[in-house]
Amino acid sequence: MTEPPDIELVGVTKRFKDTLAVDNVDLRVPRGAFYSLLGPSGCGKTTTLRIIAGLESADGGEVRLRGRRVNEVPPYKRNLGMVFQGLALFPHLNVFENVAYGLRVRRASQRRIRQRVKDSLGLVGLSGLERRRIGQLSGGQQQRVALARALVTEPPVLLLDEPLGALDLKLRLQMQIELKRLHRQVGTTFVFVTHDQGEAMAMSDRVAVMSCGRVEQEGPPEAIYYHPETSFVADFIGETNLLEGVKKEASVDLPGDLSLRVPEGLDLPQAPVVVSIRPEHVTVGDAARSREVHWIGTVEESIFRGTTALVAVRVNEQLRLTALVDGKSAARFSLGAPVDIGFDMDPVRMFPVTRG
Known part of the structure; x- marks a missing residue:
C-alpha cells in the first residue's frame, strides 16, 4: 500500500472579505521532499502555508497531514516546525534557551533538552555559541538559531516562510547551501515559501508556481523551466x-x-x-x-x-x-x-x- 504524502491539500479555498486569497488549491507534498511554493507578492503562497500550519482556517476543502484530516486540529497539535521571515527569536534569551524553548513547552527532561539542543546546534554549525545573546549574533547566525529551534523537536515537516528574505545576496546564497545540506541530513520534509525563483529552482525537488491564489503549474524545477504550461510561468521563471x-x-x-x-x-x-x-x-x-x-x-x-x-x-x-x-x-x-x-x-x- 502506498504511503500518503506528508501534506495534501484538496480544493482548499480561503477568502479575506472580497479577496479570494487561495482559490481551490490542490497540492501533494511527498515525504522527505524539499517543496517550494513560489510566486509574486499577493499570490497566496504564504496564506497557503499558514493554512497548512493551522494559523489560518480554510473556508473550503481539506488539509491532510499523512493522510489525516486536520482542518479542526489546532497548530500546536499538528507537530510542524516553522521558521518565519522575521525569525521570532526571543532577544532576552540566549541561544541555548531559544533553541530549547519548544522542548520546555513539551516538558521534555533536562537530559533530553541538553542532548537535543547540542545536536541541533551542531547541525546548523553553532556549537559553542550556546550562551550568546541573540543581539550578539550576525544575521546568518540568527537564521541558524531559528532553524535549530524549529528542528529541535524533530518535526516530520518544516515550514519556512521566506526565511532568507532579510539577508543580503551573499548570505542568502550561503544559506541556500546550508538549507540543502540540512535537508539531506535530517530527512525532514521542507515546505519553502519564496518569491525568488532562483532560490526555488536551486533548492527544490518540486515547485508549485502560484498566481492569483491558484497553482499555475507544479512539478520538478527542470520541467517547469523547460516546459512551462502557461505564459505566466514562462515569464516568471527565468x-x-x-x-x-x-x-x-x-x-x-x-x-x-x-x-x-x-x-x-x-x-x-x-x-x-x-x-x-x-x-x-x-x-x-x-x-x-x-x-x-x-x-x-x-x-x-x-x-x-x-x-x-x-x-x-x-x-x-x-x-x-x-x-x-x-x-x-x-x-x-x-x-x-x-x-x-x-x-x-x-x-x-x-x-x-x-x-x-
Missing part, C-alpha cells in the same frame, strides 16, 4: 522573450510580416497567442544563419553580466529579441550595427492568450 501573435492555420503571424510554424500536435485556437523563446536559445551573429528561424535585426543594447551578457536586437518596430551570449563575446556586437539573429523551434513554447 528570463524569456514573449512575442504576441495570432494563430492562422498552421502558423503564428507576428508583427512585421513575420511568422512561425506551429509545432505539430500543439492544439491552439485560431486566436491571439503568446510565443516564449528563452534568451539562451537565441543565437546572434553568423551562426544564426543556420538556425531554423533566421531574421536580420539591429543591435539595440548590450548588458554585460560577467560570464554572460544579454544582447537585445530590434527586428522591427514591434518586435525585439534578447539573446544570452558569452560575456567575452559581447564586445563584438556594436550598438546600431546590423546582425543576424535566429533560433530553432524545438525549445519554443506557445500559449493561448488568457484574460483576467
Whole structure:
C-alpha cells in the first residue's frame, strides 16, 4: 500500500472579505521532499502555508497531514516546525534557551533538552555559541538559531516562510547551501515559501508556481523551466522573450510580416497567442544563419553580466529579441550595427492568450 504524502491539500479555498486569497488549491507534498511554493507578492503562497500550519482556517476543502484530516486540529497539535521571515527569536534569551524553548513547552527532561539542543546546534554549525545573546549574533547566525529551534523537536515537516528574505545576496546564497545540506541530513520534509525563483529552482525537488491564489503549474524545477504550461510561468521563471501573435492555420503571424510554424500536435485556437523563446536559445551573429528561424535585426543594447551578457536586437518596430551570449563575446556586437539573429523551434513554447 502506498504511503500518503506528508501534506495534501484538496480544493482548499480561503477568502479575506472580497479577496479570494487561495482559490481551490490542490497540492501533494511527498515525504522527505524539499517543496517550494513560489510566486509574486499577493499570490497566496504564504496564506497557503499558514493554512497548512493551522494559523489560518480554510473556508473550503481539506488539509491532510499523512493522510489525516486536520482542518479542526489546532497548530500546536499538528507537530510542524516553522521558521518565519522575521525569525521570532526571543532577544532576552540566549541561544541555548531559544533553541530549547519548544522542548520546555513539551516538558521534555533536562537530559533530553541538553542532548537535543547540542545536536541541533551542531547541525546548523553553532556549537559553542550556546550562551550568546541573540543581539550578539550576525544575521546568518540568527537564521541558524531559528532553524535549530524549529528542528529541535524533530518535526516530520518544516515550514519556512521566506526565511532568507532579510539577508543580503551573499548570505542568502550561503544559506541556500546550508538549507540543502540540512535537508539531506535530517530527512525532514521542507515546505519553502519564496518569491525568488532562483532560490526555488536551486533548492527544490518540486515547485508549485502560484498566481492569483491558484497553482499555475507544479512539478520538478527542470520541467517547469523547460516546459512551462502557461505564459505566466514562462515569464516568471527565468528570463524569456514573449512575442504576441495570432494563430492562422498552421502558423503564428507576428508583427512585421513575420511568422512561425506551429509545432505539430500543439492544439491552439485560431486566436491571439503568446510565443516564449528563452534568451539562451537565441543565437546572434553568423551562426544564426543556420538556425531554423533566421531574421536580420539591429543591435539595440548590450548588458554585460560577467560570464554572460544579454544582447537585445530590434527586428522591427514591434518586435525585439534578447539573446544570452558569452560575456567575452559581447564586445563584438556594436550598438546600431546590423546582425543576424535566429533560433530553432524545438525549445519554443506557445500559449493561448488568457484574460483576467
